[in-house]
Amino acid sequence: MPCEQNSLRQIAPRRRRREGRYPAYTRVSKADGSQVHDLQHDAPVAAGVDPKRIHKDSISGIRDSRSGLDQCLTALAPGTRW
Numbered sequence: 001m002p003c004e005q006n007s008l009r010q011i012a013p014r015r016r017r018r019e020g021r022y023p024a025y026t027r028v029s030k031a032d033g034s035q036v037h038d039l040q041h042d043a044p045v046a047a048g049v050d051p052k053r054i055h056k057d058s059i060s061g062i063r064d065s066r067s068g069l070d071q072c073l074t075a076l077a078p079g080t081r082w
Contacts (some may be wrong), residue, residue, distance in 0.1 A: 023075040024054045025068060031058035 026040035037056050045051055053075070057068035 022049055022053065023072045024049045025056075025072040026054060027057040027059065027066070027068065029060050 024044035026037045026044075028035035028037055028040070035058075037058075041051070041054060041056075044054055055068035055072040055075075057066045059066060
């Protein structure tokens with residue numbers, strides 16, 4: 001058991017360093033204020049995503065151009081370091 005406890009101590013700090021580094025994306029269909037990002041925002045934050053790294057769009061899903069999604073995908077691009 002002592003070996004297992006030491007292993008957990010070594011892993012835990014690494015997890016904390018990675019917390020908040022991943023991007024997230026939220027979208028609501030209506031920009032008129034009748035739909036809000038609150039619940040979609042709270043879930044990634046609870047999972048450890050830094051609120052500054054949550055990209056948002058308030059736009060219909062039928063549109064091809066979504067700036068928040070483009071920003072999130074850029075953050076996930078190969079070679080991106082977190």
